[in-house]
Structure formats: C-alpha cells, structure tokens
Amino acid sequence: MTVFERTSAQLQEALKTRELTITDLTSEAFARVEKLDGDVQAFLALNKEEATARAAELDQVPFEERGPLFGMPIGVKDNIVTEGLETTCASKILEGFMPIYDATIVQKLRDAGMVTIGKLNMDEFAMGSSNENSAYKTTKNPWNLNHVPGGSSGASAAAVAAGEVPFSLGSDTGGSIRQPAAYCGVVGMKPTYGRVSRFGLVAFASSLDQIGPITRNVTDNALLLEAISGVDEMDSTSADVPVPNYAAALDGNIKGLKIAVPKEFLGEGVGEAAKKSVLDALEVLKAQGATVEEVSLPHSKYALAAYYILSSSEASSNLSRFDGIRYGYRSENATNLLELYKQSRAEGFGDEVKRRIMLGTYSLSAGTYDAYYKKAQQARTLIKADYDKVFENYDVIIGPTAPTPAFEVGANVEDPMTMYANDILTIPINLAGVPAISIPCGFENGLPLGLQIIGKHFDEETIYRVAYAYEQQTDFNTQTPALWEVK
C-alpha cells in the first residue's frame, strides 16, 4: 500500500486535514524507490537532500497559497536539464555532467510547488523503444520484470506504474511517451508540437520533440500539462497560444463527439488483444453518445521511413555539440583536435546513437540530400495532409498505442528494423505535430494495453475530455502491478 494510489486532489485533501505532510510524501517517494528500484531500475540520480529540505520549506506555506500540484513528488526524464542534479541522457558521453541552469519546465515545476525526486533512465539520447539502449541500466516493466517498460521514456512510465512517484515527465519524438505509457498501464500525453517549451530539453530531433506528462489518471495528467505549457522566450518554436484550464473540460460529456478510426491502425501486425481492446473502448464511447466511423490515413505506411531519415538528420546536427570540449566525455587518446573530436565521440556514444548520426549525416550529405532528406520532408507534408483532412470532419482519431503489449527484455534488439516497426502507430503523429494521449484500456497475459486518442493541433482539451469519459466507465487505470504491494 502507498498513498500514491490516491489522486492529487485526494492528496491535497490529506494535506489539508493534516493526515499527511509534504515531507511525508517526499519520504514516501524515496522509501518506495529504496524498496522497489533494485527491481525496476528506473532512477539514474536521486535528489534526496535538496528534495527533503524543500519539502520542509513547502510544508510552511499556507494552504490558500497552494495550487493543485503543490507538494507533489515528480520524477524527471534524464534528458531534461536540472541545475545541480546530474543529467546524462543515459549516455556515457555525459557521465558526470552537471547542468548550469534549469530547463524552463523545471522552473515551472518549482513554481507549481512540485518536488523533484530524481532523474529517470531512458534510451540513450531518447533513441530506442525499450530502455535497453541506456548506457547505465535496463529499466524493467513493473507488471512483469522480464519485460521492457518501453521507451524511450520507459523509466518515466515505470516509476509511475510502480508507485515510486505519482508524476513524471517524459519526452516524445516518435512515440517515446505514449508507447511506454501503454506498456506500463499509465496515462501519457504528447502535447501539440510547440505547446511546451523545449528550452533545456537535450535535443534529439528538434522539429519532432515534445515534453509531456505521465500520471496514473487523466485528471492529474491534465493538471500537470497545464502547469508546464505556454510560450517561452527561450524557445522560439514554443507557440504563443493561450493555455486552457484543461481540468475544467473533464465533465464526462462526449455527446455528439465524432470519432474517426483509421483502417491502417487496426490492420496487419496489430495483435488480436490490442484490436479487441480498442473495439471494446469504442463501444464504451458510443454508449456515451459518440459516433464512430472508419477513415483512411493512406500515407501512414511511409511515416516510418520518413521519420528515420528526418529524425536522424536532425539528430546528426544536434549531437554535433558533443565534441569533448566544453562539457561531457573527453578522450585521453588524442594528440590533435580532430582526433579529439573523433575519439571522444566514438568512445562516448553508444551503438544506436552512432548508427543514427551516421544515417543522418549520410542523408544530408552531398549527392543523397534530394533522394533522402528532401523526399522525406515531402512525405511528411503528405502525412500531415492526411491528418488535416480527417480533422476537417472528426473531433478525434482513435486506435491502439502499440500493436502488442511489452516485449521481453532481450527480444528483437538484434534487428533494428523489428524495433522500428514497433513505432508504426505513434510516429505519424509526431510528423503531423498533433497531440495524442495513451490511456490504459486492457491487459494481455497480465501486461497492459494502451488506447491512443489523437486530437487537432492545440486541442488537448478534447483529448482529455474523451480520455476522462472513458476512464470514468472503466477501472483499468486503478489496477496496480503485484510489486505495488511491497511492505
């Protein structure tokens, strides 16, 4: 049993009645980490001293000055910089790196009164879908420790699923919040591109990356997204669009909602259990007054190829900053500057990161630019147009988040193409820049399945409304893995 079973509203109530203090919540997070993280392996760094001191300070703040997330513990993915708390992107090249400023959203967490518990493991530089590409440890799925938690924000989802923290932040470039949320049975939102500042998010693919919240229920997810959203002068791609009060949209009313189900999302390669869980979910939503129609996103099959070229190209440019000079790993084996760059990068980066830097550099190099990079950007235009067209007539698009539940640790990793195929349901969403959530919608062999709800640009509100209406009618999100009950 842990108090993290409760929603943030229930925890705020417990703080008000003095059943609990913020210090209790912080201690509970570290106690859970101590008990469970030997198995789950989610945290790379803990912020114990600072968090404990901060909790004691926050306990002194009068209740009328507190917001809905005040005092809540949170874990942060390790590609988000936190001043004074080691940030590595799960890469050897950043071992020991101490950020000298906070990401904008870390400052926003502080402003909301949240307490950062520590930094969460990931695939190195967010490249991967299993957390097996971390240079430090392989995070496990709390529902079955022989299975992966997904990735790249695998530990962000696993830490919430294990009840180590009630909140976490992940980042999503091609499904890296939604797929692990589905695998771990929690709620994960990738906001519209531009909704959340990327200042202080170590860039993978700048035109695709977005930070988003992972929680155990839809309401808490909506509260956290509201807290971290908004335009930021430090990120010129953040959008100057008003941030709604998302929680206010959660009234359970979806009468007249028009749902589109792309036939491509329930086709070949999608497992029977995942398919059935989505069809069952659609029945639940229909019973509340929504209508469902089949549509087509004809360019979906090209998304994966376009994604790997575009994301790798952007990565090859972004990761050129890791040169061993100003920060990060520096090779001892170099006698001149060029060798220093080459050796530091060769010794510091892992295999998957090198492979993508190579692919990106190749795609952008003379003679191949038009055939690969430009062609992929044109494919992106067609993929985005598919979505624009469907959203002319529908409010949301619904499908599975992943074709299967979490796979076993060590499965597939030998073949990069198999790993890539796992992303097919999530990647087009990043190319189109639209928001999407994954919420728990069933189980297969004791492992969770995720329902994906995709919305229009800057319409996270409708996604939350639908997700909440579904959550009210089902109990998948209140179920917990067996290790939750540890003494």
Next chain:
Amino acid sequence: MAKISKEEVKHVAHLARLAITEEDAEKFAEQLGKITDFAEQLNELDTTNVEPTSHVLPLVNVMREDVAKEGLAIEKVMLNVKSQEAGQIKVPSIME
C-alpha cells in the same frame, strides 16, 4: 540505390567526426544499407509540386528586441570543462 560501401561509410564517419574501426565500418555498411533499402519505398510517392515540411507550425521569424542581458557567470560556464587554464578551455594542438 546501390548498396553502401565501406569507403562511403568511412567518409560519412569522417563528416560526422566519429572514429571508426574496420569492423565498425563493415557493420555500419550492412545496417545502413538495410535502413536505406527500407527508405527506398518513399520513391513510390509522387512528390511533384509537394512542398517539403521542415516544421509543422506556421512560424517564419521570431524576433525580439536587441537588448543586452547578463550572461552566465564564468565559473558556471567552466563547471564541466575537463581541461582549463586561466579561465580558458584547453585543447590539444590545432595546427601541426
């Protein structure tokens, strides 16, 4: 598109500033070949007159006032530097 040769891989590794062994070059040649083969399917698409999308938001230039602001303190900037002297970053020789 033809298979990627080991020589091409070495050239790309140089452009990417990655030291690479013979063994790595062989492995990457095979893996990159597989991925670019897969990417060939984009050639099925007729992209005549299709504008490339580099960015999904209709952003052009984001301007701000040209006002001087205080930068980071030098101690902070040097915090993660591996080799330094007198407030400067040290590197191996640049010229032969």
